[in-house]
Amino acid sequence: MTDVLVIGGGIIGLSTAIALSQKGANVTIVERDLCGHAATWAAAGMLAPEAERLSGDLLDFGIRSREMYPQWIANLMRLSGQDCGYWCCGMLAPVLEESDRQVISGHPKYISREESHQRLSGLGQSILGSLWLPEDGQVNNRKLTQALLTAARSLSIKILEGTTVYQIGRDRSRVTHLDTSAGKLQSDRYVLATGAWTRSLMPLPIKPIKGQMLSVFDADRKLQKVIYAPSCYIVPRQDGTIVIGATVEDNGFAQGNTAAGIAQLLNRAISIYPAIADMPIIETWWGFRPHAPNEIPLLGASDHENLVLATGHYRNGILFAPITAKLITDFIVDGISLAFFNDV
Structure with missing residues (x-):
């Protein structure tokens, strides 16, 4: 028995488990694979509520979570003693079509083509203008994963990796146990944080959306800002790695990179930032985002x-992690009502 059993060891599950533990709960995480090695490991780590063009309550939610990041990262670094690659580098969101330029030219953060090239040298000639978003930034999702795991272990959170949950046992209005590859597990409360695999356990409207990605190496480290274009994003790390993504493929859990997917990403990225053409490719990979209706998490x-x-954080699991962990913890521990997304 444990106070709370978190099903799923991605960034949402790990973050929530840590927040619950710091509020005094005895927490266990059960994860079918390795913690943090699904959508979390495959992500680019962008903190981009404005560049993503979120709107309404979802935009407010994203901005609130982005504002929580400095303190949230400081807590993780204190617990883990590890760097998370948090970088408030700012983000340039280029406009590639004249029709789009006319629509957003009145935006308070719009800058002209000339200003865009002054702000970031080396941009392709196809850029007609852009939004300059100084508060959007990034975190190194793989470093963050390791810090989350170390932090969780420092809090004596029990982590059951490689443990498959076959089904959720129920008795009328309550969950009674989990049937797993490690036997029957029981808890007072359960948190379902299973991302793209949610429908294997509950009939909820979550589906996987595949994203292919790759990385190149910038030996000169000239790119110091994220470029978030309509056709791709280009995310420079402080060590010279540049992450490029991502395709959007609604074809279930079809695994693997494809020549067409990688070629599409490279062609788009090179047209936006031509220096990428001469950079060596380091790695290619893919992942599955958990898509919910209207892209609003459940x-x-x-x-x-x-x-x-x-669950259902789609493209913004890393951005939404701090606020999700806090509000789920407040709901479980203190009984504070969750009102999504009308009064967040």
Whole structure:
């Protein structure tokens, strides 16, 4: 028995488990693979509520979580003693079509073509203008994963990696146990943070959207800002790695990189930042984003009184992690109501 059993060891599950533990809960995480090695490991780590063009309550939610990041990262670094690659580098969101330029030219953060090239040298000639978003930034998602795992272990959170949950046992309005490859597991409360694999356990409207990605190496480290274009994003790390992504493929759990997918990303990235053409390729990979209707995550109460939902974060799991962890913890520990997304 444990106070809370978190199903899923990605960034949402790990973050929530840490927040719960720091509020005094005895927490166990159960993860089918290695913690943090699904969508979290495959991501680019952008903190980009404005560049993503989120709107309404979802934009407010993203900005609130972005504002939590400095303190959230400081807590993780204190617990883990590890760097998370958090970098408030700013973000340039180029406009490539004249029709789009006319639409956003009145935006308060719009800058002209000339200003865009002054702000970031080396841009391709196809850029007609851009949004300059100094508060958007990034975190190194793989470093963050390692810090989260170390932090969780420092808090004596029990982590069951390589443990498959076959089904969720229920009795009327309550979850009674989990049937797993490690036997029957029981808890007072359960958090469902299973991302793209949610439908294997609950009939919820979550589906996987595949994204292919690659990275190149910039020996000169000239690129110091994220470029978030309509056709791709280009994310420079402080060690010279540049992450390029990502395709958007609605074809289930089809694995692997394809020649067409990688060629598409490279062609788009080179047209936006031509210096990439001469950079060596380091790695290619793919992942599955958990898509929910209207891209709004499913958070809070479920049909079972002791099962809480924390899934469906789609492209923004890393951005939304701090606020999700806090609000799910407040809901479980203090009974503070979750109102999504009308009163967040």
